[in-house]
Amino acid sequence: MTRILYSLSGEDRSRPFSPHCWKVVLALHHKGLDFDEVPLAFTEIPTVENEFSKTVPILxxxxxxxxxxFQIALYLEEAYPDRPSLFGGEGGKAMARLVEGYSQTTIHPAVSAIALMDIxxxxAPVDQxxxxxxxxxxxxxxxxxxFPDREGAIAAFPAKLQPLRHMLRFQPYIGGEKPLFADxxxxxxxxxxKVVSGSVHLPEDDAALQWFERCHGLAGNAQKPADIAI
Known part of the structure; x- marks a missing residue:
């Protein structure tokens, strides 16, 4: 059985960039599940799987x-209970929802302020x-x-990650000793x-950057588009 993950890319299909799709890439690797990644442009998303969804990821x-x-992660947890858990129980699901809120209300706007024009x-012209x-x-x-002040947004970005750094004083991952879906x-x-702007704009000794690099290793056997993006 071939699993297909529909993700998002620009004109270069080797650089999928959606944050939500990258969550699923790592979740699938966490579960040890094989899949084929099919990057789509914005205007192509409604054309696949009989217009199943206007957005990706689609699995x-x-x-x-x-x-x-998040629904894909919940599905994988239920469908493959014999594989490593993405949540570590109901508490992990609740924690992941909190982390999702932090990421989407604090980190995502900060990334947008840096990378909107890079995206x-x-x-391609039709998608522009x-x-x-x-x-x-x-x-x-x-x-x-x-977002007219890109340099100012880059300078302000590290401060948005202070809750993550606080956590990293006590453990290597949000999930504890090992990563979970919250990571x-x-x-x-x-x-x-990183994919859209070429950098995560953090100094080398930043604990948040070191955590990111540890997570990167989890996708070491990713399919070709993901390998190139990393």
């Missing part, structure tokens, strides 16, 4: 289709038009004016920033 596992990274530059139309409608201003949630945001 096809046999006759099952699942969207949304735009990665896209889609990206500009949807983002300008959301922000109610021209794309170039949404992959934050990893996805870091990897998004």
């Amino acid at each position: 096809r596992d046999g006759d099952r289709l699942i969207s949304d990274s 735009y530059g990665m896209l 038009a889609h990206f500009r139309k949807t983002r300008e409608a959301f922000f109610n201003k021209p794309l170039e004016e949404v 992959y949630i934050v990893f996805g945001a870091f990897q998004w920033l």
Whole structure:
């Protein structure tokens, strides 16, 4: 049985960049499950699997289709209970929801402030038009004016990670001695920033960067697109 993970890329299909898709990449490796990754452009997503979802990730596992990274993780936990746990129990699921909230309300906006125009530059013309139309409608201003101070956003980024550094004083992963899905949630945001901007914009001695590099090793046997992106 071939599993298919539909992810997001720009014009270069070897550089999938969605933070939510990267969560699932690491979750699948955590479970030791083989899969084929199929990167899609923004405008291609509604064309696959009979318009199953307007967003990725989408996982096809046999006759099952699942969207949304957290729902995919829950599915993998239930469908493959004999494989290493992504949550370590109900408490781990609750913790992951808190981490998801921190990542999406604090880290993701900080990444967007750095990388919005980098993402735009990665896209083919048809997807640039889609990206500009949807983002300008959301922000109610021209794309170039949404985050005008990129250097300031880079300088401000490390401070957003203080809760992560605090945790790393006591343990190597959010999950404790070993990573759990909560780690992959934050990893996805870091990897998004690295793929689209070329760096995570942290000094080499930063504990958050060292944690990111430890997580990177977990995807060492990833399929070709993921290998290139790393």
